[in-house]
Amino acid sequence: MALCIAFLLYIWTPFLQAANEVSRPCVFPFIFEGKLYSTCTTNGTRKNQPWCSVTSNYDKHRRWKPCTLTEYGGNSGGKPCVFPFLYQRRTYYTCTRKFSKGRFWCSTTGNYDINRKWSYCADNRLEESYPTQPCFFPFMYRNKLYTSCTTAGRTDGKLWCSVNRNYDMKPSAVFCEPTEKSPCSFPFMFKNTSYSSCTKDGSIDGQLWCATTSDYEKDSKWRACATEEYGGNSNGAPCFFPFTYKNQKHSSCTNEDEQHGRYWCATTENYDVDFKFSFCADTKLENVEPLETGNHNPPNKLCVFPFIYGGKSYSTCTTDGFNSQTGWCSLTDDFDRDQKWKYCTASDVQSQNSTRPH
CATH class of the missing domain: 2.10.10.10 (Fibronectin, type II, collagen-binding)
Incomplete structure (x- = not known):
């Protein structure tokens, strides 16, 4: 003793x-x-x-x-936190002590509301300057309304969100840094519906989100969608299209050579010369092209064969450059110039066959 x-x-x-x-x-x-x-x-x-x-x-x-240096206890047996996670349909990027009698906890899956799995947080995750509330969407910052995490006001390209309705009146924020670095997986299944773009469905706080696997119901893995470029050594500077990488022209974001598979773009004309990049907005990745979100199967529009994409001529529908197994085509003879496109339908496949030499 x-x-x-x-x-x-x-x-x-x-x-x-x-x-x-x-x-x-x-x-x-x-x-x-x-x-x-x-x-x-x-x-x-x-x-x-x-x-x-x-x-x-x-x-x-x-x-x-x-101080504990790893998660412990809970009904997950001390499994690591997963950020962000949904709790009461709110988006949390930090541990919380809501309804836990003062002890900080986290979900160990992306959705506590579904899986009910949790651990107590490591003490070294907690500090006085780090808020433990969920993101508040939409929020006001400098008299502008934000419905997703933003890099506004920062010079380092980090995404953040306010934990209050009006950041200007009560400045308190958290960084929107997911545990899992994986990019959105399009298309993905959620409640028996296939999604090919970020969605607000199922989110009471209006946060745009996407699954990072093909089946959210099975895996509960997701990320909050960024609506603007972020991070990289350009600190979130906008993409420059087309850009050169390894002597190849790119008219869209790419995940080539990115260790986590995240999509990125050069922020100058030539990455091989300037080595400047940002990570791409998730809302631009449903087809890995810098295009507006929405319906990309416009009625009464026909594929144009052949068409130019990335400096290459295509006489058929293709999946090149798209984070999807669904074929697409250009609506003009030069996609690099006009950026007009649609998903291919059965009639488009028949059309491409008719243009092939016999």
């Missing part, structure tokens, strides 16, 4: 009169030796073990806990 006490005192030198309260959450900020801490700290220990106070003033109350 004496050895155990000596060991604890060796590790936790500032806590000679402290109470270790593992079941209570960290309180940020807290005061230790007259200084204010907004995160877990190793100060005051001989070992590199982070700790936090469970009251706002450690010097006064001397109550603390070792």
Whole structure:
């Protein structure tokens, strides 16, 4: 017993009169030796073990806990958090303590409302400056209404959302950083319906979203859709089309050589020369082209064969350049110039066959 006490005192030198309260959450900020801490700290220990106070003033109350560095407990057995997740049909990018008696928790799937799987959050995920509320859509920022995460007002290209209706009146925000880096998967199934673009269906807060696998009902994996370019070493600068990459012209976003499969674009005419890029808006990826969303099967419009795409001539419908297995065609003889297109139908396939030499 004496050895155990000596060991604890060796590790936790500032806590000679402290109470270790593992079941209570960290309180940020807290005061230790007259200084204010907004995160877990190793100060005051001989070992590199982070700790936090469970009251706002450690010097006064001397109550603390070792900080957990991974998720723990819950009915998921400590599986990692998944961000964003839906809880009561709201979009969360951070842990929350709503209805949890003060302890922070997260969903371990993309949709708590469906799967009901959760863990307690690692303490090092929490800090005083990091809000724990869901995104609020739509929100006001500089007298403009936003219905999705935005890079507005930032120079680093990071997506963010307000946790209040009006950011200008009550500035508090979170970064919209998903755990999973995978891009949207178009088309995807949701409630027995196939979606080929981002949708608001099923989202009470109006957040545009997409599945990152072909079947949302099966996998519950999704991401909030970005409506503008973001990140990259251009810090969210707009795409430049067409651009050159590896001596090839690109008239659309590409996921070539991106480790997570995310779609990107050059932000200058020649990536091979300037090496500048941003990640593409998800709302531009339903066909991996920089086009407006909406119906891309306009009535009474016929494919034009042959047509030019990416500097190459096509005499048939193709899936090249599109994140979809559905064939498409140009509505003019030069897609690179006019950016007019549609999904192919049975009559279009017959038309392409009639243009082939016999």
